[in-house]
Amino acid sequence: MEACHPQDKFNITLYDVITMVIITPQAFAGMWINAFIIAVLCGTWLKKKTFNSNEKILLVLGSSRFWYLCTTWIYYFLSVIYPWCFYVQPIPQLFSALYNFFNCSNLWASAFLCVFYCIKIATFRHIFFIYLKVKIDRIVPWLLLGLLLSSLFLCILAYDFTDKTCCQNLTSTSLGNLWVSSVRMDEHIFPLFWSVGGF
Template sequence: MSFFTSIFLVIFCLESLAAMLQNGFIVTVLGREWIRGQKLPAGDMIVACIATSRLGLHGVALLNGLLGSINFCCKCYLFFNIIWDFFNVLSFWHTAWLAVFYCVKISSFSHPTFFWLKWRVSRSVPRLMLGSLIICGLTVISSMVGNLMVAQMMASLNSCGNSTLTYKIEMFKNSYFMPHEKIIILSVPFLLFLTSTILLMFSLCRHLGRMQDRGLGPRDPSTQAHTVALKSLAFFFIFYVMYFLSLNIAIMEIKTFTNYWHWGWEVAIYAGISLHSTILVLNSPKLRKALQMRLRTQVPQAHKALEGPGQRAIPCSSFQC
């Protein structure tokens, strides 16, 4: 590996470990509340599902990247690729449902459809999460079956001695079929996400216009709710655009770019996912309070460790403090 590739790989590993700790914290806090018998609100349930899928996504991406960098067993590498595809599609669906949930609960549209959705969306969240899991499972299974069929076709052509046709089929699968398949699979949740975000922005513009007509300021709860929701969705939108750019680069086969800057793209893409998870933690009062309590318990322990055994902290005077 080149020097820059090694640097980006190290940054990617540290970034993935930090993201796993962050998403593990979300899963622990919300999972502990659910185990204690307290019913999770619909929004917290979606956030917990997002954190779970991203915990698996970062873990498999870290393992897959390390195995790929050392040219480990090809079969194991392909197996982890399949698992990564599952968590990747699942994360996209969960984030799309979060955007739909924000749009339905926060938007101030007066259409009867929105009133019906506001009444139904909280009750439908468990079914939506289960449906996303089933869709992702079927997607991965269909992709595996398609790849196995192509592999058997190539094996039969190789046995017949037709190496030219085998090479063309393999190039078509790697350069055209697989990238476009991923784009088509991810386009459905992205359209849900994009439509919900646009409607939320339109609702915010309408609400700000009404507030200006009434001579009121932009500090009302509805405006703040719109702004917080849009901030949390903006990072995922940036990540998705960068992900599509990386797929287009793979389709165009820009080998110089992909060889030397592949890990740079990986660092940028997964930084977007990590930032989105950070925004989710900061926007949730429950998670923010748990994080503050955790930090408060860690600081005294760090002071005790620095004092050492048998030593006592010397209180400072008011002038010294």
């Protein structure tokens, strides 16, 4: 068994450092803004003891964006500082599943918020818009439940897909075999990420 050399563990380039310096403030600013939105909504809930439909959507959207940014930053940080951890069996599957869950929740909540405000401000006299304006507050909890279930479904698919494509071929720790496995993983996972919203 070969001993790991320090240069094998930490192979950080200038490009990686510059990218981390640029990405880190952006990620933390996004996390702070979404945490602020969540805190304001929770403070409002403590005063009123209820949530409006738009507040429910904003709470789900803020939470999913916060955890999406957090997961993405941790993934990039680990891939730069310690990339070998992604060849340990559950780590690629967990990051893929978490990324897909929060990304899908983020996209669906953003779409629901756009549709909600469009329905609320629309001045059409069509019977369908009038029906939606009256019933939208009752529909929102069911839409959010559907959002969470569809995100969970895609999260399970991503975990299973990553497990089958990436980790079944990792039988050797040589750099050549890891490179071939990671290339094959990217080729097979690209359609899954494309269907959810892109990586």
